[in-house]
Amino acid sequence: MKIAVVGKGGAGKTTTSAVLARSLARQGREVVALDCDTNPNLGISLGVGDLETERLVSLREQLDDGDVEHAADWDEILDRFGTDGPDGVRLGVITRIENPDPG
């Protein structure tokens, strides 16, 4: 199942995404949380902390700048550019989610 979370900035979009992702994971489901916002804060709201969130954002910027070889599939992307958050939620910070290919 894929869930998109949208709304005007400041409406509570990221808090809603984070609580939903962790609640689903607590039910024993495998959850991938994708931060597609231009102002990426989902890591903080998920509880991975601001340092780890910053690290993921900077990895994403390297990927955008083409400094890092692009990964083959989602699993690899999350292994290399994501992190494991509380309750087992896997978090990835990404751009251009509307593009057809990963990476």
Next chain:
Amino acid sequence: MLSSGEFGTSIVVADLEAGIGTLSRLGDSQVDLTLVVVEPTPRSLDVGRRAIDLARENKQGRVIVVVNKVVDVETDLALVREKLGDAELVVVPDDDAVLDADRAGTALLDHAPDCPAARALVELVDLVFDSAA
């Protein structure tokens, strides 16, 4: 990207950019559920209205509206209904704990797991699977 199908049995929760930019560029039928998050203010509800229309137009699955920061249920929901019509709603009470968690740089579920806003948002899980079945 969402359609690349590499996620297997995982549930994907994609926190899109603020506004409707990404949603407008996603291809048709990319997700099974669109959560439109609003607060009961005219400007937020205008964005919400456009998001609902886009999600329906582009067949982005079921649409649920999460109404955050509700202070007065009667007044706030009257405005929401006026702007969003008969959309399926989840009501989340205004709660200082959300701001406190943000300020502390922590997750709401770690900071105040039993606060009213967290409890309302946790219930969203049951709704997601309820009629998705």
